[in-house]
Amino acid sequence: MVYVPFVSSLGKRKGGGKGGGKASGSSSSGGTSGSSSSGGTKGSISSGGTSKTTTTYGGGTSKVSTIPSGQLFAGRQTGGGTRTALYGSGYPIGYYPGGVYHHGVAGRGFPFFFWPLVWGSTAGFGAAYLWASILDYGSPNNGSRPGGPEMQMRIESPNAAQVYHIISDRDTVGAMVEPLQTACPDINNQPLLPIPFDGSSGQPKPELAIQYYRASSVALTLNNYNNTASFSDDESLPATPLPSGIDLAFLNCLNTTIGAAVQQQAFWMMCVALLVAVRNAW
Template sequence: MEGGGTRAQVFGTQTFGSGYPGISGRGVANRGFPFYFWPLSFGVGTGTGAYLRSDTEYGHADNTSRPGGVMTSASFQSNSTNGTVFRVLADTTTTQYLITDIFANCSGSLVSSAGATMPIAYNDNATDLPQPEQIVQYYRASSVALSLDGYNNIAIFLADGAPDIPLPSGIDTTLLDCLNQTIGLATPLIGGATSQWAAIPNNMGLLSLMLLGWFLAAFV
């Protein structure tokens, strides 16, 4: 299956393999392409984390056959005192689109301009950032991801169903929510999908989930 995914179906979760319309569970093997774009490729994962190894089916991050071009990342640093750094990981075309839209929507929370931020080629066989344990949200059938530097969600390497590690306190949640909503709104869609600028649900922000995680962690 290629294409047909809609704007309202773009949001996934923290799980690699989320964001596929009507499909749940870890991993991306043999799932088709509901948004045309291929899922991200990670070169890590053994044992219970083997589902992360998508390079055997979709090629490595530098596979030039990948729709939208090779995988690239872009970093976005908060202008708050803590200097939180988030990263977007996607194909080159998507990353370029998102850089422009993120700075248009979130510039008040960022330290640099769109002209100073460029896509950086991603090497899935090295320690390039982001690593899969740093991902806080997947989108568009796990073909786009948002990560947080310093976050270490070891639950992705444990048995399916292990609870995600709560996001750290003190990060710039205003920027996080702006990035999350902008990516959901601006991520390019192809084929039967609705317009790039179609409305998205306004209840998909990460902030409420983060606050719940912090609250529970404080009493454990």
């Protein structure tokens, strides 16, 4: 059974399970491309004034640093997020290392280097925490966003009974095409196609979000879900339960695949590079 916050009584989830397969071939979407091998689809982002190598199935890093002066968000901390801390909740808050859960993402650091996603100016009337995130991180199409402007990807369950969307930056969404199609072959609308996300009318809204990942920089939405608590700044309000009759096996496949494969810093690559440098020095 899939664990979704406020719905299931299971403990905190970890990546893996059915979505543990590796990508192969190549991945290209939205004008960017990444090489792919048994280690996953690789990419590069600029965050905090430095370049970071990312990869699907990357483990992240426990190292924390401070963004230097002269850079966007100077003084905030980056790093410290590993894949075991990747799952968040049903609100745009995410799981921050140390177990911090609060409504809203404005003013926070970047444990996974990626910025939290924003929902656009038409989302969340009456919820100050949603507006604060727009003031902090700009619109969904902000070109300064690590990984590129936000994108969305429609995912249909078998027979199109339920419609999901994954929303994140361009590179993250593009890199998830192959892992999802490989691990969840019952997806009805293959091949998956990322398209731009700007939060305009007809696009997914925050009340549809059933799960956030990677410190709220990735969201999974369900079209017939309506979490009315997302419109409030009251953190004590419970989220609306998932609708009955959904294909939980399919949802579990999406959830575990995203948790296992979504791009993170390729910390192991830095370790390999260091070992090679030491070897060559001898």
